[in-house]
Amino acid sequence: MAQGKALEVWSGLPTWAKGIIAVGGVAIIYFTGRTIIKKISSLKESKDVKELTRDAKSDRTALLRKGLRPSFSETQYKGWANAIEQAFEGCSGINISWGKDSPLGTITTWSTAGYKVATIMNQLKNDLDFIDLVIAWGVRTYDKCGILTGDVVDADLFKAITNDLTDRERRDVNTILSKKGITYKV
Numbered sequence: 001m002a003q004g005k006a007l008e009v010w011s012g013l014p015t016w017a018k019g020i021i022a023v024g025g026v027a028i029i030y031f032t033g034r035t036i037i038k039k040i041s042s043l044k045e046s047k048d049v050k051e052l053t054r055d056a057k058s059d060r061t062a063l064l065r066k067g068l069r070p071s072f073s074e075t076q077y078k079g080w081a082n083a084i085e086q087a088f089e090g091c092s093g094i095n096i097s098w099g100k101d102s103p104l105g106t107i108t109t110w111s112t113a114g115y116k117v118a119t120i121m122n123q124l125k126n127d128l129d130f131i132d133l134v135i136a137w138g139v140r141t142y143d144k145c146g147i148l149t150g151d152v153v154d155a156d157l158f159k160a161i162t163n164d165l166t167d168r169e170r171r172d173v174n175t176i177l178s179k180k181g182i183t184y185k186v
Helices: 002-012 015-065 074-088 112-121 127-137 157-164 167-179
Strands: 094-097 108-111 140-143 151-155
Touching: 015 127, 074 112, 074 127, 074 140, 074 157, 094 112, 108 112, 108 167, 112 157, 112 167, 127 157, 151 157, 157 167
Parallel strands: none
Antiparallel strands: 094 108, 140 151
16 A cells, blocks of 8 residues: 555656655665775774784884884884874975985975975884884874865874875885885885
């Protein structure tokens, strides 16, 4: 009975109303599916971040056993992590550096965020310093560049650097790390 009544109501609707109902139904299915996929993806990312944190702490223990010592205080690493996050917030400008002001020692153009990361990485002295910076960063959420673009969510330091620096900037940061004998790459 109810099915027949629904069919009768549907048949009596003008074509434009049927179109609106059809588009609305498709939109509901799309947004529901998208939400489910995002949730599943975020659960996987959350697991990956937890593994990275556990691995970083394990690497730290191994480096301490080898006799490496941090070059800076925990407060310094946290300050650097906060400075990097601040540089990643929103959109980045352009920075041209050369000579002593250049993290590479040559004339280079950097995004503001890239320059901040490079100058901080240039101060690290060993693998333990890098790991302590990764641990100090932990997992963060910060504002993505652009209007209505949302946030970068649950980002470890590697994800944040990959998201905010260009391929060339990441290569240059890796060059800085390599010159210091730091084996980790971003």
